[in-house]
Amino acid sequence: MLRIHFTGEDLGRTRMTAGPLPAWETVLSLHRLQRQDGRRQYTRWRKSVRAELPRSWQLLAELVPPQGYFPDF
Numbered sequence: 001m002l003r004i005h006f007t008g009e010d011l012g013r014t015r016m017t018a019g020p021l022p023a024w025e026t027v028l029s030l031h032r033l034q035r036q037d038g039r040r041q042y043t044r045w046r047k048s049v050r051a052e053l054p055r056s057w058q059l060l061a062e063l064v065p066p067q068g069y070f071p072d073f
Contacts, residue, residue, distance in 0.1 A: 027064050034066035 006014070032042060033049060064070055 026060075027070075030061055030064045031066060034061060 029049075032038070033046060
C-alpha cells in the first residue's frame with residue numbers, strides 16, 4: 001500500500017484529468033480480460049473482445065500482469 005501525505009499547498013496544485021486516460025483504460029481492460037473473477041458479468045464481453053483481438057495482444061499481456069503492480073511509467 002502506498003500512502004501519500006498532501007499539504008494544503010499540495011492540494012492547491014492538484015489537478016484532475018478531464019476524462020479517462022487511454023493507457024489506463026487499456027491496462028485495466030487487460031486485467032479484466034486475463035482474470036476470471038467477475039465471471040458472470042464479463043463472460044460475454046471477454047468472448048466478444050477475444051474474438052476481435054489479434055494474437056499479438058498476448059505480447060502486451062506479458063507486460064501487464066493480470067493483477068498487482070507493474071511499472072506504469
